[in-house]
Amino acid sequence: MPASRRPTLFAPAALALALGLAFGGSARAQSLQEVYEAARGYDASFLAARALLDSAQYRAEQAKALNRPSVGLQVQASRSLSDTPYTSPEKTGSTVTQAGVSATQSLFNRANSVSVEQAEKSLAVSRADFESAEQDLIVRVAQAYFDVLAAQDTLATTRTSKAAIAEQLASAKRNFEVGTATITDTREAQARFDLASAQEIAADNDLRTKSIALDQLVGRTGVSPKGLAVPVVLPPVQPPVVDEWVLRADAEHPLVRKATLGLDVAKLETEKARAGHLPTVSLNGAYGKGHVSAASDIAGPGYPSVSGTQTNASVGVTLQMPLFAGYAIQNRVKETLLLEEKSRNDLEAARRGVAQGTRQAFFGVQSGQAQVKALEAAESSSQLALEATQLGYKVGVRVNLDVLNAQTQLFSTRRDLAKARYDVLVGSLKLRQASGQLKPEDVAALNQLLAR
Numbered sequence: 001m002p003a004s005r006r007p008t009l010f011a012p013a014a015l016a017l018a019l020g021l022a023f024g025g026s027a028r029a030q031s032l033q034e035v036y037e038a039a040r041g042y043d044a045s046f047l048a049a050r051a052l053l054d055s056a057q058y059r060a061e062q063a064k065a066l067n068r069p070s071v072g073l074q075v076q077a078s079r080s081l082s083d084t085p086y087t088s089p090e091k092t093g094s095t096v097t098q099a100g101v102s103a104t105q106s107l108f109n110r111a112n113s114v115s116v117e118q119a120e121k122s123l124a125v126s127r128a129d130f131e132s133a134e135q136d137l138i139v140r141v142a143q144a145y146f147d148v149l150a151a152q153d154t155l156a157t158t159r160t161s162k163a164a165i166a167e168q169l170a171s172a173k174r175n176f177e178v179g180t181a182t183i184t185d186t187r188e189a190q191a192r193f194d195l196a197s198a199q200e201i202a203a204d205n206d207l208r209t210k211s212i213a214l215d216q217l218v219g220r221t222g223v224s225p226k227g228l229a230v231p232v233v234l235p236p237v238q239p240p241v242v243d244e245w246v247l248r249a250d251a252e253h254p255l256v257r258k259a260t261l262g263l264d265v266a267k268l269e270t271e272k273a274r275a276g277h278l279p280t281v282s283l284n285g286a287y288g289k290g291h292v293s294a295a296s297d298i299a300g301p302g303y304p305s306v307s308g309t310q311t312n313a314s315v316g317v318t319l320q321m322p323l324f325a326g327y328a329i330q331n332r333v334k335e336t337l338l339l340e341e342k343s344r345n346d347l348e349a350a351r352r353g354v355a356q357g358t359r360q361a362f363f364g365v366q367s368g369q370a371q372v373k374a375l376e377a378a379e380s381s382s383q384l385a386l387e388a389t390q391l392g393y394k395v396g397v398r399v400n401l402d403v404l405n406a407q408t409q410l411f412s413t414r415r416d417l418a419k420a421r422y423d424v425l426v427g428s429l430k431l432r433q434a435s436g437q438l439k440p441e442d443v444a445a446l447n448q449l450l451a452r
Contacts, residue, residue: 029224033447035214036141036440042219043140049133056126063119066112069105074098074288093295100288100312107283107317110275114268121265128254128261135254135438142429142446144214145225146422151207152227153418158203161411162196165404169193172400185400192404226450233449234369234424237431242362245435249358250351253436259343259350266343270336276322276329285315354434361431368424375417382410425449 030038040046077097106112169189175181214223239245250256293307322329386406392398425446432438 029226031226031447031450032142032145033443035145035218035223035225036138036443038218038220039137039141043137043217046133046137049130053126053130056123060119060123063116066109066115067106069103071101071103074100074102095293096290098288098290100286102286103284105283106280108279108281110278111272111280114272114275118265118268118272121261121268125258125261125265128258131254131436132258134440135433135436138438138440138443139426139429139433141217142426142443144210144217146426147210148207148214148223148225149227150419150422151203151210152225154415155200155203155207157411157415157418158196158200161407162193162200164407164411165189165193165196168400168403168407181400188401188404192408228421228449229451232421234372234421235428235445235449237362237365237369237428242359245358245362245431246355248437249354249435253350253354253434255350256347256354256436259347263340263343263347266336266340270333270340273329273332273336276325276332279319279321281320282318283315284318286313288312354436357434358431361427361434365424365427365431368420368427372417372420372424375413375420378413379410379417382406382413386410 075098077095079093079095081093169186169192172181172185172189176183176186211223214225215221288311290310290312291307292310295306386403386409389398389402389406393400393403429438429442429446432442
């Protein structure tokens, strides 16, 4: 193949732009930050978690009402008639109207106080759940975003490989016509060309599938991700020691915090059960006014109608002391102690799981970075090998199959290199997620690696 017609090295940004024009018209490419912001306002799972957090705040306020005064208004009106034989007068009637205000304030109720503390812990649990949902959204968006880029690169690499194979097929046909090559070269090139066509169809379908997934995540159509800036420079893992990541995970991971709060709630539940033996003290007060009107059916001087206004006011302190409840309190305490032990084991399981996940994510990123370096070296070697094979083919020391194999190796290496880079970037986010440190600011940092 002439030097001027050799396939150039894979350029992700240029190929992504070409595919964007092919599939999305002249639509502007979106950055990872833009896609993430769109997903925050559309993703149903994330919005559900945010609504649950907002509702938890009001649930905590409901619990705090147990220690606040309770005030009620009562209004009553009644009319009564009485018909008693052999009495004088026989029929009497009365009308009573009353209105009053009553209030109750708890002075001492340990069970209510513990319920308020539990509600505050539950609010903190909801915050931890929201952080987990937010981290999950970041990873899902980044995964879908780079899946589309990887699919674009695969399709672009497949098309470039197909074009190179087409040139090699044309060269084999020309050489066969002039008698400098056998029909075997032509058939081998034709087989590779047909295989490349099938691979192109599969890559095109995969790109469409990945694009649909990204569109569904953000609620838009035709989302076009930006490629990585060239030259690609992957950030190193910081800190470089896995134990530091594990220590941070034990202190910051939402699952560990949630399990810790769960243990605290279980301990409070035991305390609330024991409060069943304690007295409760409350302050009660009431004030009311009423009007009474009574009349007889005999209008005579000896039986006049009576009416008047009455006022009632009271204030007092009520103490209630439980004496015996059929061993219900004792058995409740035993139950909560066992549930407390369960929560303690749940916390230990969460810590172990988070530590294991953090170590796996850390070594996964390290392995991915090493793989990227190896593939970068392999790309350079494959390019040199292809050039040498093409030169040998021109001088007659290499056959057409050698050139086709060298081309396949080069383009496969480029495809694998692009995929490995995306895997490292997503893996770095998963590492921060595994250690509980993933924040929206990490999306902005990763966004700096994309083309402008």
